[in-house]
Amino acid sequence: MYDLFAQPLTVIPGIGAALEKRLAARGVRCLGDLLLHLPKDYLDDRCIQPVDRLTEGVSARICGRIVSRQARGYGRKRQVILTLADNSGQITLNFFHSGYMMTDARLCEGREISVRGIVERWRGNWQMNHPDWCVIEAFQPGFQPVYASLAGLGGKRICTLIRHVLTRVAAAESSLDHVLEDTWHLPSLGQALKRLHMPDTLDAEERAKALVRLKSEEVIVYLHLMREKKKQADCPALSLQGEQLSEQLLNSFPFPLTPAQQQVWGEISGDLQSGRRMHRLLQGDVGAGKTWVAALAMARVAGCGYQAALLAPTEVLAKQHADTLRELFAPFGLEVALLTGSTKAKLRREIIAGLRGNTLKLIVGTHALLTDDVVFHHLALALVDEQHRFGVRQRWALADKQHDDRNAIHLLGMTATPIPRTLALSLYGDMDLSMMHGMPPGRKPVETRVIAAHKMQPLADGMQRILDAGGRIYWIVPRIDEDEDGVSVDQRVDLLKGYFPAANVLGLHGRMKSQDKQTALEAFASGPCRIIVSTTVVEVGVDVPEAHLIVIEQAESYGLAQLHQLRGRVGRSSEQSYCMLIAGEQISETAMSRLKLMVHTHNGLELAEADLALRGGGDAVGTRQHGDAGFRLLNLAGDAGLIRQWFEALPDFAPDETMQRFWRPFAEATD
Ligand code: ADP
Numbered sequence: 001m002y003d004l005f006a007q008p009l010t011v012i013p014g015i016g017a018a019l020e021k022r023l024a025a026r027g028v029r030c031l032g033d034l035l036l037h038l039p040k041d042y043l044d045d046r047c048i049q050p051v052d053r054l055t056e057g058v059s060a061r062i063c064g065r066i067v068s069r070q071a072r073g074y075g076r077k078r079q080v081i082l083t084l085a086d087n088s089g090q091i092t093l094n095f096f097h098s099g100y101m102m103t104d105a106r107l108c109e110g111r112e113i114s115v116r117g118i119v120e121r122w123r124g125n126w127q128m129n130h131p132d133w134c135v136i137e138a139f140q141p142g143f144q145p146v147y148a149s150l151a152g153l154g155g156k157r158i159c160t161l162i163r164h165v166l167t168r169v170a171a172a173e174s175s176l177d178h179v180l181e182d183t184w185h186l187p188s189l190g191q192a193l194k195r196l197h198m199p200d201t202l203d204a205e206e207r208a209k210a211l212v213r214l215k216s217e218e219v220i221v222y223l224h225l226m227r228e229k230k231k232q233a234d235c236p237a238l239s240l241q242g243e244q245l246s247e248q249l250l251n252s253f254p255f256p257l258t259p260a261q262q263q264v265w266g267e268i269s270g271d272l273q274s275g276r277r278m279h280r281l282l283q284g285d286v287g288a289g290k291t292w293v294a295a296l297a298m299a300r301v302a303g304c305g306y307q308a309a310l311l312a313p314t315e316v317l318a319k320q321h322a323d324t325l326r327e328l329f330a331p332f333g334l335e336v337a338l339l340t341g342s343t344k345a346k347l348r349r350e351i352i353a354g355l356r357g358n359t360l361k362l363i364v365g366t367h368a369l370l371t372d373d374v375v376f377h378h379l380a381l382a383l384v385d386e387q388h389r390f391g392v393r394q395r396w397a398l399a400d401k402q403h404d405d406r407n408a409i410h411l412l413g414m415t416a417t418p419i420p421r422t423l424a425l426s427l428y429g430d431m432d433l434s435m436m437h438g439m440p441p442g443r444k445p446v447e448t449r450v451i452a453a454h455k456m457q458p459l460a461d462g463m464q465r466i467l468d469a470g471g472r473i474y475w476i477v478p479r480i481d482e483d484e485d486g487v488s489v490d491q492r493v494d495l496l497k498g499y500f501p502a503a504n505v506l507g508l509h510g511r512m513k514s515q516d517k518q519t520a521l522e523a524f525a526s527g528p529c530r531i532i533v534s535t536t537v538v539e540v541g542v543d544v545p546e547a548h549l550i551v552i553e554q555a556e557s558y559g560l561a562q563l564h565q566l567r568g569r570v571g572r573s574s575e576q577s578y579c580m581l582i583a584g585e586q587i588s589e590t591a592m593s594r595l596k597l598m599v600h601t602h603n604g605l606e607l608a609e610a611d612l613a614l615r616g617g618g619d620a621v622g623t624r625q626h627g628d629a630g631f632r633l634l635n636l637a638g639d640a641g642l643i644r645q646w647f648e649a650l651p652d653f654a655p656d657e658t659m660q661r662f663w664r665p666f667a668e669a670t671d
């Protein structure tokens, strides 16, 4: 199965190099990736509705004969109007900007077609705008999957491509099929995929089972990897004695450590002296001050003459850490290097030489640190910031850069995605946990409100007040393709420029060149730009203390943990900060109560637990297409039960290399 999954998309007729590239940019690189693009909904196309039984505002499938075709307006922008009749009545079909349809022979008068669309009432007549259509011969009654568009491809096209892939993988098996079928009565992986993409029934239980089967594949592979790593965890490591440098650094901090920081630093320095490998996960809420504890650990290592490396999930964050650490270590004559995907070749060579030659003790970087040619003279400590963004393999990749076989490398993960303890044990059972409770003194909770999408003017007034008081503003747009619903970074930049001509509004998103990203962020952190419009690139770690307002559009499309992370971008000084959650127009009651939790709860762990309770662990199809915490499908809140289940009863089997590689978490694509 997995060797088929790994095949390139170009084996599908109709996918060429250009489309392949576009899909790759959206994280879809092979057949298996495409198969994980699951339908967001299904339409029941078994029943064809007679025109005289239609209901206004509801989607319907109609079959009929074209009795007239007319056009209004000129050129390509012409509106084409078809009248369709069945035995019971007539309906008007409007196609705007569709002049080309006037010459389509399949739409001549007298031809039979089938359409699907939302039924509307207009001047006493039925009509549909831009229905999906096909000639009657091509219409297959059944259940139609509805896909979110992807890299500019519409739902219909995606459906065709996925059906093609399904026929290719139909006969293949996963090595887990037998185990899960016999003991757990779950469908095979192939059946599960077919049930999700081409269902024979819309039975919710069947669908949930198929989804569980798919997700089980991911959990089980993950847990296996983790157990294997755990076996390697308890090995001897360097005992790092010598507190001078970390003591000096601590004394140079502009503030005393909070009690929570003190306690955690005590645990970490205990580990570092113990002579056993440290393998610890530091959980602390957004803004709790984890970076500073990390700096102390790095100082301890460098003070003993060894090397330390800090891995960050995005370039923006890596750069920011490098800046902070450089300032801290400069008085001690210690250089801090920065290595990312966009580091120039010459500088990269110098850095690598410095690491080999041990002239460089401290380095910060993105995944660029994990490539094979980055070799350390004597790496003693690997730190992984925002570790929930990395998969188990990447988290270990740095720690596997062992300098010899005798001593293992200390590993410290940091995360602000607070997950309930039982879940943490299943997910990170291979690590010791440290909790950092409490915030640096003087912080006020971020005042949070949920507002409606159309209330722009009052929002703009509020924004003006923040600007007048010298504050800066984040404006977050959802990470969706522009063609999906018309909201893009550029459009919002234009809109806000109109309202705030003096604020030097800039945009920021993951597909920008790294240099441009950096320039924009710097302009926002301390330059003329007072409003930044961004995707969730800024979600993790970015620290701009002058930002006092964050506006989040379509807030319901994020998980609560993610919203909490985003909100953590403000409230980083003693000023009062605000978070405005803009709710979509058609938001469900559950979604609304989730947003309201944000208003009253400011503690990340409480939020995570409340979210878990609200969703009851049974919400099989989450709000997002992909999973979180570096998983492709798994959703920490929704799938806690499943993770726990497999943690306690892990089937005995060994995932092979292709299988492991496929479930490699998507975190590799940064930003
Ligand atoms: P985290 O990584 O945990 O989200 P950071 O390490 O980025 O948090 O710290 C958040 C902010 O708090 C930074 O602006 C930092 O300067 C500040 N800070 C950290 N520790 C303290 C402290 N003990 N007292 C006051 N401010 C602190």
Ligand code: MG
Pocket: 290, 291, 385, 541
């Ligand atoms: Mg941080």
